Amino acid sequence: MERAEFETRVKTAKEQASARWSGILEALGVPAEILRGRDCECPMCSGGKRGFRFDDKYGTGTATTTATAAVTAMASSCFKA
Secondary structure, three states: OOHHHHHHHHHHHHHHHOOOHHHHHHHOOOOHHHHOOOOEEOOOOOOOOEEEEEOOHHHOOEEEOOOOOOEEOOOOOOOOO
């Protein structure tokens, strides 16, 4: 696959996922209570630390933690700093 085709596919996927991240993540097995926009324990880290919040700003699938300014739902295997 050529770079231009890859970039087009990524752009299309982002556009189609926009403002649908809660549903996408829930379909992938993320518990609904984590996706309500309230502080909760980080879904990826063990240790019981609170301060994770799925905020989905601008429909881009973002989340914030007390340890980092912001992380994207797709970009990190762990939200722990």
